[in-house]
Amino acid sequence: MANNNTLISVQDLKVYFRSSHECARAVDGVSFEVRKEETVCLVGESGCGKTVSALSILGLIPIPPGEIAGGRILFQGKNLLELDEEDMQKIRGNRIAMVFQEPLTSLNPVFTIEDQIGEAVRIHKNIGAGELRDCCIKLLKDVGIPSPVQRLKDYPHQLSGGQRQRVMIAMALACDPDLIIADEPTTALDVTVQAQILQLLKSIQKTRSMSVLYITHDLGVVANIADRVYVMYSGIVTEQGNTAQIFYDARHPYTQGLLASLPSRSKRGKRLYSIPGTVPNPAYKPEGCPFHPRCPHAISTCSREHPEMCDYSKAHLARCPVLFESANGYK
């Protein structure tokens, strides 16, 4: 499974949150991998475990109430779950960096952006003040902030949303990490700025030959940026494949439902499709396939057996044996 090209591979990760009387299985056996110089998208609706998966890569799940119930996260051959806090701090920001959803609240309001970008460099490298300033200017230029020298002394509230997100990206880039985890970085931005930020992430990923793990619920963004896609539902990966396979040849009923509920020109005037029902409560998941109560193809075995990953074609996997059998049966 793990070849030389793999940068990080998450294997059967389980993250549970316990309260006094129930246990929410937020991530329940997720496996995915990110290869070198690749953009991978984790897609899924709110509460399906995307963010929790990403945070557990960086070891930022609050324990307790959180609990890593199983699995491994191999990053360059090391299991991140077994590292102690000190080693983890050397990896955070230095090898793996993260960009958050809300650029307004992710920047410290009392420091100038020079201080904050400089801090990102200073935590891991020991460099002088003049060099640090040059480094900040270069980073700001890289993320496309106009007139970076004048902007250095600005406070976060003096910047627009898009600029703030660019500063966040600059902070993430500060130590030239191998992997950037972007947790819905464009959700709080309007559509034109969103396009610019995506463009920026793409060009940075290319020029710096980094990997990007992009977490989103926006299929439009996925189509724009991803090389490969993992679709998550209720704490498990339901379908994985490259972008074309997911968009043109979706195999899992959940992915099909998601795509059907996108508005488009061809559906003009018609009523938009929506998947019936709601996401199961992570503390009380249904037996068997978590999607079966909402699935149009469900049969009686779906409510009993946990579905296995079925290999449709090269690297295109979906967790739905029912459709797999019927598809192969027709052949």
Added chain:
Amino acid sequence: MNIEEKGFNEDFQFETPLAPKRTRLQEFWLLFRQNRLAILGLFIFILFFCCAIAGLFMTSGPDPLFDPAMIRLQEKLRPPLVKPNLDSLRREEIPCLGFYLMGTDDLGRDVFARMLQGAWVSLTVGFVAVGISVLIGIFMGGIAGYFGQHHIRVDHVIVTFLLISGTALVTAHFIRFGAVLLCLTPAYIFYSFLTQNRSKGKTLPLWAKVFRKNAVSVDTLIMRIVDIMLCFPSFFLILTVVALLPASIYNIMIVIGLTSWMGTTRFVRAEFLSLREQDFVAAVKTLGAGNFRIIFRHMMPNAVAPVLVSATIGIATAILTEAGLSFLGFGVPPPHATWGNILSDGKNFIFDAPWLTFIPGIAILIVVLSFNLFGEGLRDVLNPKLRGRH
């Protein structure tokens, strides 16, 4: 599509700056200026500060300009602004202004010189005591707010208790018994390290399980200590402690500082509870910053505003407390003048020489009032919700 491909123009430079750039301090001053009473407070505060520092230089040294300890028995209880009787004084006894600005006391000492000396005492007591209390308060509040949900295990509590009681016994001359307790502590720590590595996954005996149980959370522990400290009537606590300790100005500063940190702790803890959940803390964590860097470099600057306000008002309280202690005779030892003991000395002559009580009394009133006004002004500026109330 075109927009997407073009992205941004890298070489774009602003022709003119977008808005007038003001530093934080300038912006702060613009708001602060509107509050006249606060400006008055700040003005008196600066005046007091200058007087105290000038007073230190003019009243100390081998040959001071104003000698607060110079006794002229023939010139006692002179009212303010009265010229001395030059015939009865030796040359070095003549006050340097040529008259007694604030009169003389029952030993003929120049009250103005004594007030100058007392101003320095008040200033240092105020600042040092509040400095101590703010440091303790920020540290305790920061720990309680940030590490609040961590638990302290039963064995930690027991070991701490052993350590404290061992030290107490040794200092109380039960040396042998105390030493046994003191030796037990490192022995237990060593033992727990040994078992910690060996017992992973193994089931522990019952007594070990009891020892490993979480006793209290850090938050509960610190906040209950705060509650206990607040239960004592603090002035009487200070009185008791000062009565036990040798009388000196430093002891008073330390004791006032050690009994007034609770408010700051509560402020800082409350701020930290909300700051801890903010995204920027998580963002700094993902950059790989350690806990203490996060607490003291990233969260603390966001939490100091209310502390600053309570510190300014705290200075006023500390000055008042010191004056009260000196008035009762528990404060700074006698030859040294403070506003409190000038007041105390003067109360015997309140009908014959009212200036002896009124001058220090009014000085205390004005300084405390100015600190309070300044503090309130600071609060109005730093807390936007309270703006426009005056």
